[in-house]
Amino acid sequence: MLELDKISKVYKTGTFGGKKLLAVNKVSFEVKDGEVISLIGESGSGKSTIGKMILGLISITSGTIRLNGVDIATLKGGALKNYYRNVQGIFQDPFSSYNPVFKADRIFRIIREEFFPEIKIDEWNKKIDSSLRAVGLNPNEVLNKFPHQLSGGQLQRFLIARALLLDVQFLVADEIISMLDASTRIDVLNLLAELKSRGLSILFITHDLSLGYYISERAMILYRGGVVEMGSTEQVYYHPLHPYTKMLIASVPRLDKKWEEVEGKLKAKHSELSTGCVYYERCLFADKDKDCAKRPPLIEAESGHFVACSHYMEVNKGV
Amino acid sequence: MSLKVKNLKVYYQTLRGDVKALDGATFTIEDGEIMGLAGESGCGKSTLSNSLILLKPPMRFVEGRVELDNEELPIWDMEKMNHFRFKKISTIPQYAMNAMNPIRKIGKMVSEILKSKKVDYKSTLPELKRRLDLVELSHDVLNMYPIELSGGMKQRMVMVLSTLMNPSLLMADEITSALDVSTQKAVAKMLVEFRNRELVKKLMVITHDISILYQIADSIMIMYAGKLAEKAPTSVIINSPRHPYTKLLISSLPDIGVKYSQRKLTGIPGKPPLLLDPPTGCRFRERCPVAFQKCLNEEPPFMEIKKGHFIACWKEFEKNA
Amino acid sequence: MTKPKKRINEILYFALKNKRLRVGLIVVLFFLILAFVGPLLTHYQWDAYVGPAYHPPSYEYWFGTTTFGQDVFTQFILGLKASFLVGIIGGGIGTLIGVLVGFTAGYHGGMIDEFLNMLTNIVIVIPTLAILLIISVYLKVRGVLIESIFIGFTAWPWAARAIRAQTFSLRSRDFVDLARISGIKPLKIMFTEIAPNMMSYLLMTFILQFGGAILIAATLDFIGLGPTNAISLGLMMNLAVLWGALPLGMWWWFVPPGAAIAAIVGALYLTNVGLDEVFNPKLRKL
Numbered sequence: 041m042l043e044l045d046k047i048s049k050v051y052k053t054g055t056f057g058g059k060k061l062l063a064v065n066k067v068s069f070e071v072k073d074g075e076v077i078s079l080i081g082e083s084g085s086g087k088s089t090i091g092k093m094i095l096g097l098i099s100i101t102s103g104t105i106r107l108n109g110v111d112i113a114t115l116k117g118g119a120l121k122n123y124y125r126n127v128q129g130i131f132q133d134p135f136s137s138y139n140p141v142f143k144a145d146r147i148f149r150i151i152r153e154e155f156f157p158e159i160k161i162d163e164w165n166k167k168i169d170s171s172l173r174a175v176g177l178n179p180n181e182v183l184n185k186f187p188h189q190l191s192g193g194q195l196q197r198f199l200i201a202r203a204l205l206l207d208v209q210f211l212v213a214d215e216i217i218s219m220l221d222a223s224t225r226i227d228v229l230n231l232l233a234e235l236k237s238r239g240l241s242i243l244f245i246t247h248d249l250s251l252g253y254y255i256s257e258r259a260m261i262l263y264r265g266g267v268v269e270m271g272s273t274e275q276v277y278y279h280p281l282h283p284y285t286k287m288l289i290a291s292v293p294r295l296d297k298k299w300e301e302v303e304g305k306l307k308a309k310h311s312e313l314s315t316g317c318v319y320y321e322r323c324l325f326a327d328k329d330k331d332c333a334k335r336p337p338l339i340e341a342e343s344g345h346f347v348a349c350s351h352y353m354e355v356n357k358g359v
Numbered sequence: 360m361s362l363k364v365k366n367l368k369v370y371y372q373t374l375r376g377d378v379k380a381l382d383g384a385t386f387t388i389e390d391g392e393i394m395g396l397a398g399e400s401g402c403g404k405s406t407l408s409n410s411l412i413l414l415k416p417p418m419r420f421v422e423g424r425v426e427l428d429n430e431e432l433p434i435w436d437m438e439k440m441n442h443f444r445f446k447k448i449s450t451i452p453q454y455a456m457n458a459m460n461p462i463r464k465i466g467k468m469v470s471e472i473l474k475s476k477k478v479d480y481k482s483t484l485p486e487l488k489r490r491l492d493l494v495e496l497s498h499d500v501l502n503m504y505p506i507e508l509s510g511g512m513k514q515r516m517v518m519v520l521s522t523l524m525n526p527s528l529l530m531a532d533e534i535t536s537a538l539d540v541s542t543q544k545a546v547a548k549m550l551v552e553f554r555n556r557e558l559v560k561k562l563m564v565i566t567h568d569i570s571i572l573y574q575i576a577d578s579i580m581i582m583y584a585g586k587l588a589e590k591a592p593t594s595v596i597i598n599s600p601r602h603p604y605t606k607l608l609i610s611s612l613p614d615i616g617v618k619y620s621q622r623k624l625t626g627i628p629g630k631p632p633l634l635l636d637p638p639t640g641c642r643f644r645e646r647c648p649v650a651f652q653k654c655l656n657e658e659p660p661f662m663e664i665k666k667g668h669f670i671a672c673w674k675e676f677e678k679n680a
Numbered sequence: 681m682t683k684p685k686k687r688i689n690e691i692l693y694f695a696l697k698n699k700r701l702r703v704g705l706i707v708v709l710f711f712l713i714l715a716f717v718g719p720l721l722t723h724y725q726w727d728a729y730v731g732p733a734y735h736p737p738s739y740e741y742w743f744g745t746t747t748f749g750q751d752v753f754t755q756f757i758l759g760l761k762a763s764f765l766v767g768i769i770g771g772g773i774g775t776l777i778g779v780l781v782g783f784t785a786g787y788h789g790g791m792i793d794e795f796l797n798m799l800t801n802i803v804i805v806i807p808t809l810a811i812l813l814i815i816s817v818y819l820k821v822r823g824v825l826i827e828s829i830f831i832g833f834t835a836w837p838w839a840a841r842a843i844r845a846q847t848f849s850l851r852s853r854d855f856v857d858l859a860r861i862s863g864i865k866p867l868k869i870m871f872t873e874i875a876p877n878m879m880s881y882l883l884m885t886f887i888l889q890f891g892g893a894i895l896i897a898a899t900l901d902f903i904g905l906g907p908t909n910a911i912s913l914g915l916m917m918n919l920a921v922l923w924g925a926l927p928l929g930m931w932w933w934f935v936p937p938g939a940a941i942a943a944i945v946g947a948l949y950l951t952n953v954g955l956d957e958v959f960n961p962k963l964r965k966l
Contacts, residue, residue, distance in 0.1 A: 082539035095861050121863040129861055136854040141876045147858065154863045191630055199858075221399040222567060223627035226611045230626075233619040247539065254613040254624075277615055291544040293570035295597055295614050299544060374690065 047103035078252035081262035132215035134195035138187035193224035271345030367423030395572030398582035449526035459505040466501030511542035701954025707947035718757030744932035759913040770893030773832025778839025786847025880959040891948035913937035
């Protein structure tokens with residue numbers, strides 16, 4: 041349903057915009073109906089930029105995003121509003137998502153004003169009630185309060201309830217539980233997983249690999265604006281092909297086993313190759329003479345499992 | 360030699376009265392120990408670490424005694440603490456990376472800090488350089504401005520600086536939470552390295568991320584609503600915790616290999632009590648699946664049930680009896 | 681649980697407790713009341729020759745008389761009124777333009793921001809006095825109103841800069857993004873999402889512009905570029921100097937307007953600092 045086709049985002053920096061910063065580099069993927077897909081990357085990988093481009097919050101430098109075949113860059117006015125009926129987002133910081141001078145439930149009023157002015161207030165209140173209950177909140181406890189009177193978990197649930205009111209098909213969830221406490225974050229995550237059973241598609245953006253594994257069927261690993269590996273979560277987590285994915289998975293602090301003591305230090309920096317492999321300068325296997333000087337394409341290594349590395353065969357032979 | 364904290368109470372003054380953020384903490388950190396301190400936001404873990412080094416308003420010292428290597432720390436006295444700060448007890452603050460003055464070169468900044476502590480920069484320089492080598496930072500950083508350093512490099516620079524005087528106790532408050540997993544690992548391992556080389560004698564690592572503690576800490580202390588809930592060796596806390604809160608907390612953490620469709624994890628229902636006017640008895644009782652009458656009326660003491668394993672839970676005391 | 685009222689109560693509590701704010705407000709209010717009640721206490725015209733010349737303060741002429749026998753108290757009261765008028769209109773216009781420019785530049789960013797920034801910088805470097813000299817050549821009769829409008833149109837850049845910066849930081853907050861994906865139009869977002877968060881800031885900007893306008897007006901009046909058909913505090917000082925009040929030792933002619941301007945502007949700045957302490961929790965003292 042939602043399709044990204046060679047999406048790029050270039051920021052101009054420096055005086056007179058002389059320097060260019062490639063935040064997202066020709067990223068393509070597709071999210072099907074009822075699918076949860078994780079977009080995993082470290083800070084600066086461009087994962088949030090992709091989310092914001094899908095939500096139309098920042099412009100796309102090149103490439104197209106299509107929802108059910110329609111290019112979203114062409115949407116304006118009523119059509120754009122209609123797009124937001126179907127596609128919504130939830131952001132990382134629950135407290136910053138609410139205007140601090142107003143009560144938290146104002147976000148519901150805005151939805152009615154903007155999308156459903158024809159619905160009567162009584163009927164609308166009933167709808168709010170049922171969506172709040174659907175996200176596990178007691179309306180009497182949470183309505184009519186200011187954001188600072190609610191917990192982070194409650195505020196994120198509010199935003200999910202807001203999306204339910206709109207009856208969305210696609211949700212961009214950008215690090216939505218990273219700022220919540222351990223005891224409540226899993227419940228919000230579970231809630232998100234339940235939405236999937238309602239036929240919702242979710243783009244789950246995270247830096248936390250274990251969360252990505254918990255919730256999604258497919259995972260995409262992003263490094264410096266480019267997809268380095270993509271496949272089913274099992275494939276990516278248990279048989280990572282790209283050296284970066286391998287390093288990432290080895291670095292995640294786990295509860296079942298300790299970090300391996302020696303896992304090969306990062307190699308000294310290579311000179312940067314702007315046109316080469318994004319992971320070149322940190323890669324243990326990079327070889328200047330060979331194909332790493334060119335950007336490796338995303339190739340299908342096994343069914344449904346893609347990797348952008350010219351040497352993935354060698355990389356995985358030794359390990 | 361050790362850090363001994365006894366019944367430490369530190370409240371926050373607000374218009375509506377005292378918030379009992381740290382309400383009676385008693386624990387010990389031995390030399391060579393890395394103690395992890397974990398808990399939800401607002402549980403008092405940062406209050407605890409801050410009060411040991413910089414107890415300033417609106418924080419208010421209520422009572423308690425802190426001993427570092429058999430010497431009492433006058434934590435209620437900002438002036439007298441100057442004598443201990445940086446030299447005996449040091450901290451890597453939460454936003455260390457942004458704490459550097461952007462228009463000062465790193466070396467200049469270091470020398471100014473040392474000067475304010477009446478330490479000679481010139482004679483410390485060789486040691487400083489050795490420490491930079493240790494954290495794999497080039498000596499050139501001393502001639503750089505903070506903006507030229509990456510997040511991980513800044514974090515390491517601050518680590519070098521805060522341990523330069525070989526403090527007896529080092530506190531690290533959420534120092535890895537803003538870092539990427541690969542950098543996180545490097546920084547966490549460096550903390551262990553500092554301890555192994557005895558550059559610091561004992562560490563208190565504060566984080567909400569228990570899996571990091573599992574990797575580096577010798578013991579873990581769990582706090583809940585201003586009280587200590589459990590303290591035990593790391594493997595005990597992770598594998599066989601006794602306090603109901605710790606149990607629920609550990610079981611709610613997703614790990615690679617756990618999938619929603621196969622095993623649904625659950626959080627802890629409810630939320631912590633307000634500390635402005637905390638309830639009587641056990642502060643966890645409202646969310647506790649095994650709470651009973653006694654938890655309502657009496658507050659459980661923080662007691663050692665096995666060597667090195669402390670908990671505050673009536674149910675467990677009964678079982679143990 | 682805390683009630684929403686608490687927040688307002690809290691602000692009121694700190695406002696009443698703040699000494700600077702209290703002193704500032706009392707001084708400003710005193711002069712404001714004087715300006716409006718004053719005309720009832722005098723039965724003279726400000727430009728009428730009503731009594732003996734060179735007369736020091738007395739029961740009949742509270743602030744004495746001028747070289748020509750005009751009543752200084754009457755002039756003072758009307759001048760005070762004129763000053764407040766300049767403050768409100770000039771400061772109001774300055775704030776309004778500053779808000780519009782600052783909002784637009786800060787919210788839209790990009791080319792619009794660049795353009796408005798350029799405009800702001802140009803207005804900042806235009807010499808106010810030079811322009812006024814030219815205008816005074818063309819306008820033979822100038823009133824307080826014209827002067828206020830002129831001040832408003834030249835004083836806004838500082839407000840615009842401050843508000844632009846503030847808007848810029850607010851617009852990157854997630855709630856603005858949420859409003860955008862709720863399909864709300866940019867103009868509405870500006871006024872319903874961003875502006876309410878800046879109320880305290882806008883109030884303080886207005887107070888600064890208010891005080892600034894009074895001060896600029898006094899300067900212009902003093903060098904003779906003020907109103908030609910009315911009296912103002914600055915004009916009083918201009919006339920006093922012009923007609924030899926200083927060598928003649930007629931302190932009652934120039935001290936009251938000078939002191940009043942200093943007191944009002946000083947009190948306004950004090951109020952501003954006080955408000956800053958009230959609105960900014962970091963500056964509050966328990």
